[in-house]
Amino acid sequence: MTDLRYPIGKFKFEGPTTPEQREELLNQIEQAPNRLRAAVNGLSDQQLDTPYRPEGWSVRQVAHHVPDSHLNAYVRYKLALTEDEPTIKPYAEDRWARLADTQATPVEVSLAMLDSLHDRWVRLLRSLQPEDWKRAFRHPELGLVSLEKNLALYAWHGRHHVAHITSLRERNGW
Numbered sequence: 001m002t003d004l005r006y007p008i009g010k011f012k013f014e015g016p017t018t019p020e021q022r023e024e025l026l027n028q029i030e031q032a033p034n035r036l037r038a039a040v041n042g043l044s045d046q047q048l049d050t051p052y053r054p055e056g057w058s059v060r061q062v063a064h065h066v067p068d069s070h071l072n073a074y075v076r077y078k079l080a081l082t083e084d085e086p087t088i089k090p091y092a093e094d095r096w097a098r099l100a101d102t103q104a105t106p107v108e109v110s111l112a113m114l115d116s117l118h119d120r121w122v123r124l125l126r127s128l129q130p131e132d133w134k135r136a137f138r139h140p141e142l143g144l145v146s147l148e149k150n151l152a153l154y155a156w157h158g159r160h161h162v163a164h165i166t167s168l169r170e171r172n173g174w
Helices: 019-040 059-082 100-104 107-127 130-134 147-172
Strands: 136-139 143-146
Touching (some): 019 059, 019 147, 130 147, 143 147
């Protein structure tokens, strides 16, 4: 049986990446908003409030989590590009997922936010020079994280959460 927590498998980084691999990862980040939009398209409120797995977040929570997470990633890139190994502040994503805005905001608001965020983020990412990918930020729990590794992580992250939704839809015949 597939682990419903990791429908595409756990994140693995086998860097360093080649320019071609980075381009593919950039493309995945660029496509994430459209893929998330397609994954939730046509779902009813009841379906949006269905957990993607037992004890898991609802589809609605996942749809709001992706822009929350990617906004944090975007800020981390900007910090790492303008400061020397800045220490970033992690956030309690499980608590963010329970805040009132996650429950009360239409999913379309977060989809539009993700569209705009990724437009800016991808422009920034495509402007990076080869040496920029070695820049890093310090995560209090994960240590030093290069921008190259973070690119791979967030390409995976978008696919990971889209797969939560699409695999639920498939299992439930939606």
